[in-house]
Amino acid sequence: MSAPHPQVSSTPWAIDIDHVGKVFTLDNGESLVAVDTVDLKIEKGEFVALLGPSGCGKSTILRLVAALEDPTTGRIAIENRDPLSLSRQHRLGVAFQDHALLPWLSVKNNIALPYKVAGRPVDHERIADLLGLVGLKGFENARPSQLSGGMRQRVSIARALILNPDVLLLDEPFGALDAVTRRHMNVELQRIWGEERITSLLVTHSVEEALFLADRVIVMSGRPGRVVKSIAVPFERPRRPEVQRTAEFHSLADELTLALEPEEAAAS
């Protein structure tokens, strides 16, 4: 099981997922291979999307990078460091499908939460800037229960960005939204990301979302989860929504869809 890769003390990668595997022990004592030897390098300032059907282990990879789980085999490094030490230094930003806003805090205080958790003085100017960036000016004192689903995710993304993290982790952030809102949020996220250019890892099952947002799309297949395809997205930034209607976008989308559904490809 030892990594066949020579251990290098220093890599040029922002995120280095080095031959990582993850095995869960199930209820009946059997083991489930959630991730089978995934090897993935992400450059500094790169936006990578992990695309796959549900249960393919893509969320597990994100949780491994977020230090929420430990890999069974292989190792993960962010900026040459252990993910756990980065989270302890408050250098990770994260947004989940479940917005995880604290219901008793106002929008402003939810965004300020990472400062308090890190024990740093709250930078009110930075909060005001981010509120503007995510389009929530005027909602500072609203509470999460008063916001729509899309607005809650904007707050959640502003909270992920507030501490200028080294890495931004997005786990299906728009998965619970309706299709129209979701498309709109993708355009917004693309614009926001263009301003900050943080190394990002997005987990999604939407082909269009992955293509529109990412520099590189990694397709995974399930049980056990492994990488089946990787394509570089050629579109210039900043991207306009119209790019989704080009022939190139459609042919790439078809290619990714085929990679997602190999059985159908074999049948046709």
Next chain:
Amino acid sequence: MMKIDREKATDLVLGVLGIGLFLVLWEVIGAYRLAGLTWPKLSDVLAFLFEPSRQGLFLRAMGASFSMVAAGYVLGLVIGIAMAALVHVINPLRPGMDRFASVVNAIPPIALAPIFIVLLSREVTGMAIATLNVFFVIYVATTSGLQSSTRGHRDLFAVIGASKIRRFMSLDMPAAFPALVSGMKYAIPAAFIGAILGEWFGSSRGLGLLMVSAMQNFQIPLLWSAVLIASTASLLAFGAMSLLERFVYGRFR
């Protein structure tokens, strides 16, 4: 499950350990008189309790108290369910009934005792207070349970053209069942409290009377025995209801 089973096993071991520690502490405090002469050893209380010559005394007291508890429980249960069903079907009655139930809950039963003594008799005052206590718990549980059917299900019944009564019988009632059973569980100690309180206001029988007379006459083992009997009975009934609740949750949710 390996992990979850281990968690559960740890919970069980710690729970048993806690109860064991509690009983040992009870014995030790009694043995070394750490809390004075009025804290008997657990073993003394048990010996007192199971002394054959006192069987008659305890059995009579238990019979009197438990019949009040049971009667009050059943009455409160029936009235609570009936009222909840009534305000569910005739909705305008609901705010008034809600307010009435919460006022009933807020009134200290001791304040109602004189009314019950006049209206009924000293012997059944405990039952009346138990009825009120149980009524409140059951009414609150049932009204909230009756509203727990989902929007989708209600729409389905509307689309298939079910009558209000049909919907009540086939949808609202089964949906309310888990909440009702939880209410029935929490109503158990409420019924015991009601019956004991009632007996303190001048009943001539029952565990409550034993407690008060033992307290006044410094009959320490008798006092603790009576409290132990009432607590154990309530705990056993509560445990039985928890089992029923678990079954119902598995079946209806």
Next chain:
Amino acid sequence: MSQSAQIRRSSGGFFLTLVSRYWGVLAVLLAWQAWVSISGVNAIVMPHPIDVLLNIVQNPGSYWQNGSQTLLLAAGGLVMGMALGTLIAVVAWTSRVLSGILIPLGLIFSSVPVVALIPVLARLLGYDVRTVLAIVVIISFFPAFVFTSAGLRALPPGSEDLFQVLGASKWRRFVHLVMPSAVPNWMIALRLAAPPAVLSAMVAEFLMGSSGLGYMFRAAATDFDTAQAFGTSVVATAISVLCFTAATLAETRVNQKWK
């Protein structure tokens, strides 16, 4: 808020609101009055409402003194019991072993009639006003402990992962996540514990006291002074409803902000 809404309504609307909210209470009061009038029972057995009222108005001193004592004991005991229950719940939260031992015990004590412990506590601690306070503290302790313990574990979905990724220390996790999460449950405990606090203070006074509403009630009953006995009931009910309403209002306000 409901007050201004009521003022805006016409007086007819106000009357309707009153009837729709209080028909149950009104019906019981009317039934009482009707029963007294029709059956014409002896005033010693069942006093007329007006005699009860007169008794209260004519003895303001003793009602005030005993009533305020009971209110203070109940409210003070409630606050102290809630504080103690919260403290123990927090201590138990910090340790798997402690919570594994204490939480089942707390559940056991909440499923037995704790009011039955009053005579035991009275004998243990002696007949004294401080014993009344201790009884209220102990009876308020159990709901506070059980509900706060559950609240400390009822965290918003996803928040635990969030705090871990943000690198929160255990202390900051406690201050910014765990403690605030327990607030709604804490308010439930306060509302549930308020009526038993008043009740147990009165019952303790009734069983052993030399002052307070419970004692006053007992003295009146012994002297067959039914007007005074019912007057005590009325004042006790007022105090209990006051405590319960205050707790319910506090809960509603907090939930508006918290959920």
